Amino acid sequence: MKILETFEIEDCSCIEPTLMDHLEDRYTDMAVMMAADEARLLIDEKEDPVALALHDSKNWFVSSYIFREPELGVIEKFEECGGDIYQENRDDYTDSIREYYCYEMVKEFPGVLEDNRPGRDILVRELLEEVFGSGCMGMKTATDFCCGSGVATSVLNDMGKDTLSFDLDASLISLGVQKKRLDPKRAMCIDGRAASVFCPESDLCLALMLGDINKMNYEIWESMIGEILAIGKKSLISVATERESKMVEKWLEEEDASVTSFENTRDPIYDRFVLVAE
The missing domain is CATH 3.40.50.150 (Vaccinia Virus protein VP39)
Known part of the structure; x- marks a missing residue:
């Protein structure tokens, strides 16, 4: 998946369970409060933060700020953990987020009956x-x-x-x-x-x-x-x-x-x- 290429990681989970949850500030709070030993910050073409990847000693977790504003705590969390800064076009990263959730839906619903009528x-x-x-x-x-x-x-x-x-x-x-x-x-x-x-x-x-x-x-x-x-x-x-x-x-x-x-x-x-x- 593109999101893995963006952060140069092998696997990850988005902190927000669904795309609709990207409107909820509480997931920013959840990311900021996570115990983490490494962080990777993604900025867009205007150098605005769009996502934070956090490693908790076992797994990578990503919180994104495409559809809600990032809080100051996001930058502070990155500085606290230390790590690299990545840059990507905002639209391209948005495509990556949509792709992630689509494949999650395919995992959840692998066998769905065809609903399309021929013609x-x-x-x-x-x-x-x-x-x-x-x-x-x-x-x-x-x-x-x-x-x-x-x-x-x-x-x-x-x-x-x-x-x-x-x-x-x-x-x-x-x-x-x-x-x-x-x-x-x-x-x-x-x-x-x-x-x-x-x-x-x-x-x-x-x-x-x-x-x-x-x-x-x-x-x-x-x-x-x-x-x-x-x-x-x-x-x-x-x-x-x-x-x-x-x-x-x-x-x-x-x-x-x-x-x-x-x-x-x-x-x-x-x-x-x-x-x-x-």
Whole structure:
């Protein structure tokens, strides 16, 4: 894995159990309080600290500060333990972190049943080409919001997009990585309500088959609509029912988005109702 190459070590564990835990300052405190006999500090191209690797006489542990600010205690811990300073581009290290967690998910979910229906990738590509036409070629970056096992991601990649993908279901991320639809350096298991923290702005945010949206969970989905608009210069959203489509359209309009909606008859189940927003 790239993270091992970065720190020139043979094995390591990230102190933060999941990528979402990178938002929690308590893991910085945990790193600072660890008993360690050696440390390695990673800085980015601006010489800002992005990670601290600590050795406890047996194993290496890494704490990263890509998605939260490092505290002064991190530098003090490094100076206390002594060790070398490494430097890497921040974006490259972020890829390494995503890769680490993807392979952890593959270990946890090694055998996952295929969820992709044959031919769905063709229908997704046709939908994108219908909606955006030649303008689709001008979109260089994309986000696959709630990507599942990466069927849409593979389509976006085949169309030449630099695609960042995420889902909250770790087993589906594992499946996508194993099937090579998801690049482990460009896939994440995160909550969509925090998407804009982990995902930079992209030319297109694709969010296919959102839902089931109901009266018990609608507030969760409503907050995700705001995240979709925050990420994508243009957004394409699909849902299974007309009722859900009307709810999503209302939320988009409340965010002052320009919305076009239509019924997609390519498939009786998938992507039946489509909304395009910007």
